[in-house]
Amino acid sequence: MSDDSPSFPRHTDLPIPATAPGTLAMHEEPTPPKRPKLIVFLAILGMTLLIAGIAGWKDMQISKAIAMGKAFKMPPDAITSLKVKQETISPVLETVGSLASLQGVMLSADLPGIVTSIQFESGSHATNGQLLAQLDTRQEDAQLRTAAAKLDLARQNLERARDLSAKRVIAQSAYDETKSQYDAARASVDETQATIDRKTIRAPFDGFIGIRQINAGQYLKSGDPIVQLESLDPIYVNFALPQQHLSNLHVGQPIRLQADGLPDKVFKGAISAINSMVDTSTRNIQIQATVPNPEHLLRSGMFSGVQVLLPNKESAIMIPATCVQYAPYGDSVYVIGTMKDPEGKEYLGVKEQAVTLGKTLGDQVEVLKGLKENDEIATSGIFKLHQAGAVKIENSVQPGNNPAPKPSDS
Numbered sequence: 001m002s003d004d005s006p007s008f009p010r011h012t013d014l015p016i017p018a019t020a021p022g023t024l025a026m027h028e029e030p031t032p033p034k035r036p037k038l039i040v041f042l043a044i045l046g047m048t049l050l051i052a053g054i055a056g057w058k059d060m061q062i063s064k065a066i067a068m069g070k071a072f073k074m075p076p077d078a079i080t081s082l083k084v085k086q087e088t089i090s091p092v093l094e095t096v097g098s099l100a101s102l103q104g105v106m107l108s109a110d111l112p113g114i115v116t117s118i119q120f121e122s123g124s125h126a127t128n129g130q131l132l133a134q135l136d137t138r139q140e141d142a143q144l145r146t147a148a149a150k151l152d153l154a155r156q157n158l159e160r161a162r163d164l165s166a167k168r169v170i171a172q173s174a175y176d177e178t179k180s181q182y183d184a185a186r187a188s189v190d191e192t193q194a195t196i197d198r199k200t201i202r203a204p205f206d207g208f209i210g211i212r213q214i215n216a217g218q219y220l221k222s223g224d225p226i227v228q229l230e231s232l233d234p235i236y237v238n239f240a241l242p243q244q245h246l247s248n249l250h251v252g253q254p255i256r257l258q259a260d261g262l263p264d265k266v267f268k269g270a271i272s273a274i275n276s277m278v279d280t281s282t283r284n285i286q287i288q289a290t291v292p293n294p295e296h297l298l299r300s301g302m303f304s305g306v307q308v309l310l311p312n313k314e315s316a317i318m319i320p321a322t323c324v325q326y327a328p329y330g331d332s333v334y335v336i337g338t339m340k341d342p343e344g345k346e347y348l349g350v351k352e353q354a355v356t357l358g359k360t361l362g363d364q365v366e367v368l369k370g371l372k373e374n375d376e377i378a379t380s381g382i383f384k385l386h387q388a389g390a391v392k393i394e395n396s397v398q399p400g401n402n403p404a405p406k407p408s409d410s
Contacts, residue, residue: 076348076390079381081336084371087318089361092256093248093308097239099259101300102290103205103231107132109220110198122211126203126229133214133226135199140192147188154182207231208296230300233293237269239306240284248310249274255289259297259304267291267298271308317371318364323379330354333371334378334385336393347390350378 113135120132161178164170210228214220237257241249251274257267269291278285289306291298298304325332332354339349355370371377378385385391 076392077381077384078392078394079336079350079378079385080395081376081393082319082323082379084317084319084367084375084377085373086315089314089316089318089366091310091314091359092361093241093245093310094359095239095241095306095308097237097257097289097304097306099298099300099302099304100236100238101207101230101232102234102236103207104229104300105204106228107201107203107226109135109201109222109224109226111135111195112219112221113137113199115214115216115218115220118212118214118216120209120212120227122209122227124209126207126209128203128205130203131200132203132209133201135201135220137196137199140196140199144189144192144196147185147192151182151185151189154178154185158182201226203229205229205231232296232299234269234290235293235298235300236272237289237291237304237306238286239289240279240282240286241308243278243283243285246274246278246285249285249287249308253311254309255291256307256309257289257291257304259302261302262297265297267293316358317367317373318361319367319371319377320363320379321360321365322363323377323382324355324357324365325352325382331357333367334382335371336376336378336391339388348392349388349390350385352385352387 115133116136117134118132119134120126120130126132157178158181161170161175165172165175207229208231210230212227213225214227220226237255249271251271253271255269255271257269258265259267269289271287272290273288275286287308319333323333325334332352334350335353336348336350338346339351340346353370356368358366358368360366378391
C-alpha cells in the first residue's frame, strides 16, 4: 500500500472507554454461575447411605442364612447293621479249571468210501453200539458171500477127512492139509467181515452227539471227521495248584465248581486223581476232579472257577462283602457308635475304618486287620454314608451273608 492512501486507526490504538462499576464491557463474555458445593455434598452423602444400607441388608441376610445353616441338621440315614464276631471256617483253595468229558471222541472214517446212509440227528443222544453212519460196502458184501461159500465147502471137506482119518483111510498129512484149507477159508470170511465193520460207524459208548460233518453221498477219505461224541455225566474238571498245597490234597477231597455261563449254579464234586509229578516250569501239580452232571449243563471245554475245601478249620472275622467300601487307596467299612455333636448332644453315627481283607467265601469276606469282635458295622446303604454322619438302624431286611450261597433256582 502506498504512503498516500488514507490510514485508519488500529483497534489497538483506540481508547478503551471507561465503564461504570458493576457493568460489563461490551466486548467481555458473561461468566457461567458456579454449582453449589452443598448439592454435591448431599449427593455423595445420599449415595454413601444407600450403599451402606444395601450392605447392611445383605449382611443381615447372610448372617441369617448362616444361622439357619448351623441350626439345620441332616436326617439320619437308614442302614442295616451287624455285630462282628469270630467264626470257625473251612478255608478253601481257589483256582480255575477246564472241563473235559469222561469219554469224548471225534468219530472218523477208518476206510475210504461213499456215505450211503446217516442214522443220527445232530445234538441227539446215542447208545453204545448204535449205528450212526454206513459207507458203501457192496464190493465187500460180494466178497463175503464168496468167502462164506468157500468156508462151507472147506467145512464139508474137513468133516469127510476127519471120518477117513479116523478109519485110517487117508494119511495124517492129507487131513492136516484139509484142516488148513478150512482155517484159511474161515479167516477170509472174518477179514471181509472186518472190512465191512470198519465201514459201519457205530457209537463206541453212550453219549451226546454233536453236529454232523458229513452228508449222504459224500466221499470220505480215511480219517475224515464224521461227528463228535461226548459222555457228559459225570464230567471231569482239570486244574492246577501250587506245590506247597500238595500236603493238604488227597483223592476224595470235596470241591465246588462254578462255570462261566452258569453264574447261578454251584456244582459239587470230589478230587479223583492227582498227578504223579510236579510241572518243572510252573511248580504246579495237575489235579483232576469228577463232578456229577445229571442235567448235562456242563459241557466239555468250558472254563470254570474251582474251590477246593481244605480239611483244617480256622477262626476268622467274616463280614458280608456288601459292607466293604472298595477303593484304590484302601478298603474300609463304617463302624457304628455313639458320637457327640458340636453342642455336646449324643447321637448314633458312623466312623470310617480302614480294613485289610483276606479270602472270600461265598457272600462273605475275611477281615485280617481293622475290626475286633463285637464291633457293629453298617452292612448296606454305605454309598450314602460319610464320616460322623448320623444313622438309623433298620434290620428288618438283611443282605446276603452265606458262606455257601445256593440260588433259589439251582
